[in-house]
Amino acid sequence: MFQSICALILAAGKGTRMHSRKPKVLHTILGEPLLGHVAAALRPLFGENVWAVIGHEAQMVRDTFAEHSLRFVEQTEQLGTGHALMVALPELRAAGMKRVLVVNGDTPLITTESMEQFLHEAEGAALSVATLQLAEPGAYGRIVRRDGNLAAIVEAKDFDEVQHGMPTGEINAGIYALDLDVAERLLPRLNNKNKSGEYYITDLVGLAVEDGLPVRGVCCGDDPNLLGINNPVELARSEELRRAAIVESCLASGVVIHAPDSVRIGPDVVVEPGAELYGPCELYGKTHIAAGALVESNCRIEDSRIGAWTIVHSFSCLDHAEVGEDCLVGPFARLRPGAVMENGSHVGNFVEMKKARLGEGAKANHLTYLGDAEIGARTNIGAGTITCNYDGVHKSKTTIGEHAFIGSNTSLVAPVTIGREAVVGAGSVITKEVPEGMLSVARGKQKNFPRRS
Ligand code: UD1
Ligand code: CA
Numbered sequence: 001m002f003q004s005i006c007a008l009i010l011a012a013g014k015g016t017r018m019h020s021r022k023p024k025v026l027h028t029i030l031g032e033p034l035l036g037h038v039a040a041a042l043r044p045l046f047g048e049n050v051w052a053v054i055g056h057e058a059q060m061v062r063d064t065f066a067e068h069s070l071r072f073v074e075q076t077e078q079l080g081t082g083h084a085l086m087v088a089l090p091e092l093r094a095a096g097m098k099r100v101l102v103v104n105g106d107t108p109l110i111t112t113e114s115m116e117q118f119l120h121e122a123e124g125a126a127l128s129v130a131t132l133q134l135a136e137p138g139a140y141g142r143i144v145r146r147d148g149n150l151a152a153i154v155e156a157k158d159f160d161e162v163q164h165g166m167p168t169g170e171i172n173a174g175i176y177a178l179d180l181d182v183a184e185r186l187l188p189r190l191n192n193k194n195k196s197g198e199y200y201i202t203d204l205v206g207l208a209v210e211d212g213l214p215v216r217g218v219c220c221g222d223d224p225n226l227l228g229i230n231n232p233v234e235l236a237r238s239e240e241l242r243r244a245a246i247v248e249s250c251l252a253s254g255v256v257i258h259a260p261d262s263v264r265i266g267p268d269v270v271v272e273p274g275a276e277l278y279g280p281c282e283l284y285g286k287t288h289i290a291a292g293a294l295v296e297s298n299c300r301i302e303d304s305r306i307g308a309w310t311i312v313h314s315f316s317c318l319d320h321a322e323v324g325e326d327c328l329v330g331p332f333a334r335l336r337p338g339a340v341m342e343n344g345s346h347v348g349n350f351v352e353m354k355k356a357r358l359g360e361g362a363k364a365n366h367l368t369y370l371g372d373a374e375i376g377a378r379t380n381i382g383a384g385t386i387t388c389n390y391d392g393v394h395k396s397k398t399t400i401g402e403h404a405f406i407g408s409n410t411s412l413v414a415p416v417t418i419g420r421e422a423v424v425g426a427g428s429v430i431t432k433e434v435p436e437g438m439l440s441v442a443r444g445k446q447k448n449f450p451r452r453s
Helices: 034-046 058-064 081-094 112-122 180-189 203-210 232-253
Strands: 005-010 050-054 071-074 099-104 127-133 142-146 149-154 170-179 215-219 256-258 263-265 276-278 281-284 300-302 317-319 346-358 363-375 386-388 398-400 411-413 416-418
Touching: 005 034, 005 081, 034 050, 034 058, 034 099, 034 112, 050 058, 050 081, 058 071, 071 081, 081 099, 081 180, 099 112, 099 180, 112 127, 112 170, 112 215, 127 203, 149 203, 149 215, 170 180, 180 203, 203 215, 232 256, 232 263, 276 281, 411 416
Parallel strands: 005 050, 005 099, 050 071, 127 215, 256 276, 263 281, 281 300, 300 317, 346 363, 363 386, 363 398, 386 411, 398 416
Antiparallel strands: 099 170, 127 170, 142 149, 142 170
16 A cells, blocks of 8 residues: 555536536446445555545535545535645645545546556656547547657647647546645646636646656556546446456356346456356346356346355346345345345245345245245245235334245234244234234135025
């Protein structure tokens, strides 16, 4: 880890070109916000010393990262990237930092390795900039060199061929390394006399050159992973790039993937070699899929664990669920937060679980809702069983012992307990305890009348 060097992510902008209420850095790639990708790449190099400048919808950004150790500085008015650095400077100083790596928050595909490499190449220069050589420089800031040396960065809008020479295709990636002393000296000299009326961080280059300070343009080739995202087209392109890379590395590690082009796996997901996936499917968050597990097509699995030899059949949605070994899930199952399936349990089509535990070998195979429930091992839940856990005000719990049998179309009105080895007759509405080993039938008696003609 680097001493006295910190990272600063510029993330206060609105992202006008995304046409969205959400700030740009909260748009996602493979289920993770752009800012999360950037922070994750920087964390191994800077530990706690990662700051983000936020502003537009700052509270929304804070809430999204409440559980991260990101440090925030607020830029209440977004007057430009140079102004963002100005606002952050006193904080970084107060924390005893001497040098900073500044990264645009809309550059989510940077990696720990690429940043480490850049920092090494930037060593010894007062100010360094990562540059890219593009066939089509688009709206990116243009690098101007004199005698091969970095001389200035000119924004596309402000670029003038007569004044700045023919464009070379070398652009500013929006990644900078600089000494805080240098920043402190140059920032007061920034102005906003440009086409955008903003204080540009990029103008620091020209100012540093003016002062005879050593500046360096570190060319990173045409690495598409260093490109900033400004609109939905670029977001889709970057997401596809990351998606393909993750799937590729899963395949290489020994995961069997059918239709890999349609499989989406988040950066923090672990799929063990020997697991098998069918596309299209989406695996996000902190999901873990054990070796031997099989996930069929059209499933969406988020922050969930799937044990060995479990099969998740098509069209199942899992969110914060825990599924043991040798389980069967779906097709068309919905496991919501707090759903726990112990080893060998089955959940079939159109079954929904929420904050509910299904014991070892227990089965709920058809059309059932299990909410706030504890179900013992080897118990069978008949088709159409509903735990009535909500009375309009409170949520209540249903407890069912081991090896019980709940007949089809039963309503279990919580709070209620069904003892072990009890049997409930089909169509019952159970409002009171059914003691261990008892047979309970709670429904209107059938009466047969002679038919009138
Ligand atoms: C910027 C660079 C450009 C470079 C490109 C690379 C400037 C002036 N231009 O242009 O040379 O080629 O990135 O992708 O820096 N932000 C703030 N506060 C502000 C304004 C912006 O925090 O007041 C943040 C934004 O949230 C964004 C980042 O800074 O994450 C860059 O801003 P953006 O408006 O996207 O700059 P570009 O026009 O892409
Ligand atoms: Ca940008």
